[in-house]
Amino acid sequence: MPNRSRDYELELFNVMNALADVEWEMSESEILDELGGDGRDLETEAESAREIFRRAVKEYRQAPLRDAQKRYEQRVSNICKRDFRIPNSASERRELLSAFMARKPDFGASILTAQHREFKDLTDIDVESYLKQLTELGAIESSSEKEDSEL
């Protein structure tokens, strides 16, 4: 049974911290000896550590991009949850989007994300999502609005 009066976790924490402090004061030759003893190489180990720095800096710099991506996904998700009156069949929806792209190629291209520059590569779900976004933007009329305006 562990001795209840002792906090072994704290003791181990203290020992590791003391070792960390002493290791911090090690000279370059001591570090080289230690690495050599383990069959490791200074440059390789240092490069691997430097990679952690590179990754952290890259992630930091891309943080605004990730935030923008999150906002975009949230916006699309909200749009997709709304009840748009778009054609029921996938082929009709594709036809509608295709017609819109043909009519307004610049506008259409501007909303397609980089991975969907080729219209033919869009899945049925992508087509539905883009139609909903275009409807939300007012670029195309939903079926009901169209029907209303025709009355």
Added chain:
Amino acid sequence: MPQRKDSPPRLVADPHVATPEEVQRAYEALTPTELIKLRNFADRRIRGLGRMALGRSGDGLLHEAITRVLQDKRHWKSENVDFPQYLKGVIQSVSSNWRAKFQRWEAGLGQGDGVTINEISLGASGPDDPELQLTSPEPDQERLLLVRDEVEWLQQLVKDHLYASAILDEMLEGRTGPETQGRLGITQTEYESTVKWIKNNARRAKAKEGDNAE
């Protein structure tokens, strides 16, 4: 005024606090030895945390420390302290905060309830806190036995070495190098060489046991 983490340039520049660009230049200037020291330091801190690290690695701790510096949550005043020393302090501070946070969280749960930890946020509070999915922690008794074994194994290892045994006792109590030197009446060199002896002996003994962990 706290700065948003996603806006690297400071709106109001403090001439004494390094900018992210200066931080980047400082990390690029780190020597191989400094890089290895920082990584080793982070590794040790994580090993000291044990289960309170919640599966994080030394590399993860180093990454977190760098991120906090870049996010301006820690101000580096290059005139006062060199970058490696400063980053060492951040690593120390972050790991101590993780420990304190874990303990507060565990105290809130009630230790030994046998509950399953599903996830716990480890970083500073905020929406970007890294979260870890955890398996159920080891049963309290088993966990304590493992840690106790580790501590007693170290004590056993140095029992025939007067200095090492006395220094280890001081280390277990959490005394710093200078405090230990003062209490035992030994020099800094004697202290450091003995601690290195403990460390190297432990490494060799573990290697003999075929265990990678010291």
